[in-house]
Amino acid sequence: MSTLLELAQGLQHSGFGTALAESRYAFPLIEGTHLIGLSISVGLIFLIDLRLVGLFLRQVPAHTLLRSLLPIVLWGFALIFITGVLLFISEADTIIVSPAFPVKLVLLFLGGLNALYFEFKLSREPAFQSNTAAILPDKVRYSGFASLALWTLVIIAGRMLAYL
Amino acid sequence: MSAVDVLTSLQNSFLGQAIGQSNHLVGATAQVFHILGFIFLLAAVIFINLRLLGLVLPNVPLREVSKQPIQFLWGGFFFASVSGLLMFISVPTLYYANPAFISKLVLYGLAIVFQLALYQRVLKTEHPSKVLVWVSVALSFFLWFGVGLTGRAIGYV
Numbered sequence: 001m002s003t004l005l006e007l008a009q010g011l012q013h014s015g016f017g018t019a020l021a022e023s024r025y026a027f028p029l030i031e032g033t034h035l036i037g038l039s040i041s042v043g044l045i046f047l048i049d050l051r052l053v054g055l056f057l058r059q060v061p062a063h064t065l066l067r068s069l070l071p072i073v074l075w076g077f078a079l080i081f082i083t084g085v086l087l088f089i090s091e092a093d094t095i096i097v098s099p100a101f102p103v104k105l106v107l108l109f110l111g112g113l114n115a116l117y118f119e120f121k122l123s124r125e126p127a128f129q130s131n132t133a134a135i136l137p138d139k140v141r142y143s144g145f146a147s148l149a150l151w152t153l154v155i156i157a158g159r160m161l162a163y164l
Numbered sequence: 165m166s167a168v169d170v171l172t173s174l175q176n177s178f179l180g181q182a183i184g185q186s187n188h189l190v191g192a193t194a195q196v197f198h199i200l201g202f203i204f205l206l207a208a209v210i211f212i213n214l215r216l217l218g219l220v221l222p223n224v225p226l227r228e229v230s231k232q233p234i235q236f237l238w239g240g241f242f243f244a245s246v247s248g249l250l251m252f253i254s255v256p257t258l259y260y261a262n263p264a265f266i267s268k269l270v271l272y273g274l275a276i277v278f279q280l281a282l283y284q285r286v287l288k289t290e291h292p293s294k295v296l297v298w299v300s301v302a303l304s305f306f307l308w309f310g311v312g313l314t315g316r317a318i319g320y321v
Contacts, residue, residue: 027320028316035313036312039203039312040207042207064221068219068221152200
């Protein structure tokens with residue numbers, strides 16, 4: 001832990017980290033961009049999840065909705081990943097000691113795992129690909145519920161970084 | 165009575181005191197509702213704009229595809245606004261002079277007017293003109309993203 005902390009302090013006190021943290025416009029702008037990236041990625045994932053569990057656009061095949069939104073979701077993820085790394089660099093030594101940080105990382109990992117399982121397994125099965133029904137098979141719905149819950153918790157843990 | 169007096173009495177009111185003196189996790193909970201509500205609002209705006217531009221579900225009628233997202237938009241708006249109001253009541257004297265907060269309120273007001281006056285009317289038109297589509301998409305992104313960006317900056321200016 002102490003080497004991790006030292007590494008974090010080194011990052012934050014590097015010229016780049018200090019410049020970011022002290023910049024009047026850069027820091028709030030990166031925070032704001034992180035929020036907008038969240039609404040593009042996680043926000044659209046929420047809409048896909050709501051379709052998977054049968055609460056949104058039931059008249060549209062889930063597969064059609066998924067394929068049209070996925071490229072945009074990935075652009076949103078690129079945006080939150082880049083801004084997230086920048087925010088970490090500028091506040092590294094307070095973030096690394098917050099109990100919310102490892103919780104957020106674990107939840108991110110689980111959310112990612114669920115997304116990969118859905119993308120590479122469930123969404124490629126004929127029961128999903130050629131399914132135009134309003135209500136999808138149980139395992140697809142469970143994956144949608146898991147995604148809704150996990151990404152919500154990621155956001156909550158992220159917000160708690162400022163408090164814990 | 166000046167604006168500061170009004171805000172000070174608001175802060176000293178029962179509700180203002182109750183929120184201000186409660187555990188800081190109460191404030192954090194309000195923030196969580198604020199951010200989740202706003203993400204829902206923005207997701208709906210992004211989705212509707214993608215459909216307006218013909219990038220998502222171009223074959224489903226506009227009115228049909230935007231009906232539920234409009235409900236999500238106002239649902240998110242409700243949660244974000246109520247939680248925002250509660251956060252404001254606890255320390256209004258801190259917020260009211262903050263330039264980011266003032267910009268946010270102005271953009272928020274404009275976004276509501278735009279939403280009711282133009283956006284929702286466009287969504288009821290089955291084939292809005294290209295100009296109308298571009299104006300609606302540009303204005304809604306500018307106003308709602310603007311609310312998010314200025315809101316996020318409140319703590320730093």
